[in-house]
Amino acid sequence: MTSEITNYRDAFSLDGKVALVTGAAGTLGAEICRGLTSVGASVLITDIVEDRGIALRDELRNRGANAEFFKHNVTDESDWEAAMKMAVDSFGGLDTVVNAAAIVPMRLLADLDVEEFKKVQDVNVAGTLLGCKHASMTMRPGGISGRGGSIINLSSVMGLSGSIALASYNSSKGAVRLLTKSVAAECAMLNTGVRCNSIHPGIIDSDMGTLFLKQLVDLGVVPDMETAEAGFLAGVPMGESGKPQDIAAGIIYLASDASRYMTGAELVIDGGFYAT
Ligand SMILES: NC(=O)c1ccc[n+]([C@@H]2O[C@H](COP(=O)([O-])OP(=O)(O)OC[C@H]3O[C@@H](n4cnc5c(N)ncnc54)[C@H](O)[C@@H]3O)[C@@H](O)[C@H]2O)c1
Structure with missing residues (x-):
């Protein structure tokens, strides 16, 4: 665990920290990168979509931030190995991995094709699992970064309750919720210094x-x-x-040392949707 909080401004700062964000060419992923860099982090932007990822990299650099882009399919384990190496080679370490890549095809049950269901689980669940695996291996003592860190998984309020035409997505985001707790427990009990939490956006x-x-x-x-x-x-x-900035603000908190005692938790950011 990082040392006790003695100065709140320092605890909330990300100065000197390095983050990798998947699905970062998307709306939330991009805003998460803007948020993380605005409070001091360097960021490795990753996505399967290259042009929007590179445009975001250039936007962040124009604002004076340290940013790189890596073309990355989250279902491909060799891509994960290369992404970890690129983050550490580019910025000298890795402190935060945000698993934001996901797909959301909607289908009524009668029209649901099992191959499409499997594809959703592959990207949303297996992609997040690989992110947790490689982030923890990289950030734990003896890993190529080795200084602990924070993994943040994008679940959803749709990972907490069900909705019409969302059987594949609901299943995947519910799995991400419990995967997060499993990773959190294992990383803490093995004294890796790695935390893992999920974020549950509502309608953004x-x-x-x-x-x-x-x-x-x-x-x-x-x-x-x-x-x-x-x-x-x-x-x-x-x-x-909600606005994408509302989600980025939650990510900044979970990436910062201010959340040092928080792992396996669910941060719901939804205007009260799930509370009722
Ligand atoms: N937008 C919302 O209202 C909302 C609500 C709840 C949860 N979420 C979650 O937040 C996260 C980000 O959502 P968003 O609104 O930015 O979505 P988005 O569709 O704008 O972005 C998703 C990104 O993931 C990328 N992607 C898809 N498959 C990939 C793969 N195999 N490898 C790498 N990248 C891949 C896409 O290219 C895209 O850039 C998702 O996990 C989503 O489920 C979003």
């Missing part, structure tokens, strides 16, 4: 959020986007959707 203004509502319309569950949006917001006590 993002491409994925819009796609989710649009698929409800396309599947005929609701007549139009306005009805879909109103239906979901009716379930949010705070009455509005």
